[in-house]
Amino acid sequence: EVQLVESGGGLVQPGGSLRLSCAASGFTISSYWMIWVRQAPGKGLEWVANINQDGSDKHYVDSVKGRLTISRDNAKNSVYLQMNSLRAEDTAVYYCARVRGSSGYAFDDWGQGTLVTVSS
Amino acid sequence: EIVLTQSPGTLSLSPGERATLSCRASQSVSSSYLAWYQQKPGQAPRLLIYGASNRATGIPDRFSASGSGTDFTLTISRLEPEDFAVYYCQQYVSSLWTFGQGTKVEIK
Secondary structure: OOEEEEEOOEEEOOOOOEEEEEEEEOOOHHHOOEEEEEEOOOOOEEEEEEEOOOOOOEEEOHHHOOOEEEEEEHHHOEEEEEEOOOOHHHOEEEEEEEEEHHHOOEEEEEOOOEEEEEOO | OOOEEEEOOEEEEOOOOOEEEEEEEEEEEOHHHEEEEEEOOOOOOEEEEEOOOEEOOOOOOOEEEEEEEEEEEEEEOOOOHHHOOEEEEEEEEOOEEEEOOOEEEEEO
16 A cells, blocks of 8 residues: 655744655655645645656745755655745645656645644 | 636535536646646545546546646536545646646535
8 A cells, every 4th residue: 555654844933944754655766756745724735846766856846946955765765855944934734745657747646744834 | 837727716516416627727738747636624635637537546437527728627427425625636847736726616
């Protein structure tokens, strides 16, 4: 069974940092692009970042460029999101998901999400 | 950036009725890269449709989708109680993804 489990969320002050983790099981992440998507309270979904299979290609939504960094450790079957210089508008549930190339680059499996709250 | 606009914002229907949800893109989208997701309160989104019209694994056949270019539609033929949720369309181009703002299907 495919499973993605996020962790590392919490309350952080503006300007602070957090590192989110996403541990995968039931499949090997080295064969897949992986992504982070976020959802602010009561709002819709926003793609945040993606990373290719070997970590050599990464892309970000404009609002997080220079502050959030996606990475992966295929040996640990895990994906990460380093979050620096956090702002109130980064408050959201952060989901990691698997990108299925054979399904038109749709996100075919998701974690349950981890809540990040940026507030003083 | 391609903007996806979903309509209506809220759809109030009764179980057994047909639901038709629209997703319009600000410029042409490849049908191969248009997807639909369902999200229930407190849950992660679930992939329903990929490639504009292909049901994901385990998705019942009351869900269908179609469209091309800038206009796409998700249809739920007969609403079951578990179908009341928020639905998002999504597109992919050149390593960038965008979502529509969502359509809430609520019980009338």
